[in-house]
Amino acid sequence: GAVVSQHPSWVICKSGTSVKIECRSLDFQATTMFWYRQFPKQSLMLMATSNEGSKATYEQGVEKDKFLINHASLTLSTLTVTSAHPEDSSFYICSVRQGALTDTQYFGPGTRLTVL
């Protein structure tokens, strides 16, 4: 399977600041990356689908201006949480799909965001 990294693994920030989370596909070029949010003891909630070189597709209810996604290269996607507030505290996970015609997603280790 694919190897996916995320950085940072844990970040604490003050309310009102912006935080950038990186997701990297280490061993292949990912045309599609996904960003999820997970609350404690709950399932994964898809936030957006990120295709290289084009605008991300956001799920209903996800604020595009708050959660900025950039997929500038085939190995890197970033999620920026702008003007973070305590309610944005969560576990954020990215995943990659190995090729346009395959169906399997491989996940990064996740980033824990705590907003004070």
Add this chain to the structure above:
Amino acid sequence: AQTVTQSQPEMSVQEAETVTLSCTYDTSENNYYLFWYKQPPSRQMILVIRQEAYKQQNATENRFSVNFQKAAKSFSLKISDSQLGDTAMYFCAFTYQGAQKLVFGQGTRLTINP
């Protein structure tokens, strides 16, 4: 719309026992794929097993196997000779050909006791 349902929020078994996790799904698609992912306390999502709907043969990966009942839209995971390291949240997931998204079930928290 596609849905995935895991009806067992929590399960607990003794080490070395066999345990089966349930998953049902609903779809009108013909070409689709089903997955089981494991999320241990580290929270890293790990692919356990994958099944293509067009294949009649149930997928197996070492101690992990599935019982895929297409007509019943059921996709259960059997873990044989369970080990302490199998303790994790297990998510059933679905996607279909041409789709980008994965649809996840609610998860089953499995605890293996020594």
